[in-house]
Amino acid sequence: MKKIDQTTFHIRLFDERSKQATAIHRLHPISKLFVTLAYLFVIASFEKYDVFELVPLVFYPMIVTILASLPFRSLSKQMLLALPFIIGIGITQPFFVDGDIALFKQMTISAGWIIFFTLLLKGILTVWATLLLFATTGAEKIGAALIALRIPKPLVLQFLLTYRYLSLLIEEAKRIRNAYSLRAPREKAIRLSIWATVIGQMLLRSFDRAERIYHAMKLRGFTIEQYGMTQQKMNVIDVAYLCSWMVLFTVYRLFPLSTWFEVIQ
């Protein structure tokens, strides 16, 4: 039940946040999408021992979070939920990697732990940047951006339909779970034999719902070919935002933190 509540809360919170009117929210979705992808590529390009090289890259999500007036707390909660697999893989590294790496003149650290912290930091930054894209853009604007980028319409439509019915069906799942809890208060999960019937009924209702939706769409003259979304115009600020981050990321990738120390020495 906790999982259903968390998911419902997350969708509602991020949906509401995506409708704010900050400078970041007003930016063109394509600019934000490309900046996010570039950022993710830059992070992925760093190697397993480059933990310190990643630290300055914290500035991008931090600046965007502040400018978009997003709560750090909700973002960090969602980040924690997305990290267990990375932590699980990372925690094994000290067992497989021997040797130490010198940090400063008299300080060394186990190479395995360096890999662990690199993975952890990469995990935090990539999850943070992805959540920011959704929290500052919203599903419909992302859909419009995908259509503008010539992604096939059936795919975009399917994405928007799935998103639209997500909250509705999660609410239905919650009602089912509630009903079962009232009948069997001591059981944490539904018995397998009953589960199949419950989910099967939900599936049949979903089929009927899909048919009703299709009829309603057809009655309103829907065709895939004629489907279009209002496209936001890309202005100078959008281009400047995109170019400036792209240049910053490229320059930093070419001259990462370690090269700065070489210049100083």
Add this chain to the structure above:
Amino acid sequence: MHMADALISPAVAATMWGATAGITGYSLKRLNFDVEENKLPLMGVMGAFVFAAQMVNFAIPGTGSSGHLGGGLLLAILLGPYAGFLTMATILFIQALFFADGGLLAFGCNVFNLGFYTCFVAYPLYKRMIEKGKGIWSASVIAAVIGLQLGAFSVVVETVLSGKTELPFTTFTLLMQPIHLAIGIVEGIVTAAVVTFIAKARPELVNIHHSHHPKANRVLVALALVALFIGGIVSSFASSNPDGLEWSIAKTAGTEELEASTLIHETAAKWQEKLAPLPDYNFKNASEGGLINIGTSFSGVFGTLLVLFFILTVGTMWKWFKFKRAR
């Protein structure tokens, strides 16, 4: 089993994005929305359904834990492989974008691992088995296990090729495959349970004609027999070469088994020698010989039953403890 952006290199990410884009384009072409326009809302609602169904956990009998539906095979059975694949891709896109589960860079990998194998490898296998008269339960379990094994193996290959960790290929494979064997069996059972229900309630919704409906018990008995066969017969042919851990110890220390160096180690080793009923997977003082070693076979069967007994005992105790605490 979601690949994460943190584990992937740009080259692997781009390659898998390319592969996924190719399969998506092919699926769109084969689906032909001009003719099957009504499939679009169905795919949308079914995507949301799988998402919601994943929130309704079921109790795994005898273990005290719970699991949830994966949905890939179910989507392929109900919508066909092309629509199933596209729906799975949408679910993974929403998971990546809104919940950061997986990630945008790793999206290509995840669609391939969870969508391609289930819809284009597991589902055709399932279909063939059903058409040949096999029951829903066995076809579903076998197809789900194969789909998940391939997916899990892909995660290993993608992680190792990305080179962002120092996880040895063999160790990671040995860790991932057995876990996903268990997940695959559970996924197969729950998929079969739902398909059986739909095939009875609204048979027109399931593309393939399901004629036989053997009970789940038969599959469980078959799995138990396979486990006993592996433990009893196949164990005799196990390699006498050192396993992965022994091999790595041999490489670093020059010997397969480390010698006891302290008094505590020595005492513990002596007691172990005295107490172990089947030392080195054989009877005490037994000599090896023959094609099938009775001692090793007995150890295999005994071990399998012991593990089963242990899991059932822990599961029952856990349930009893929870029941007591709830009161």
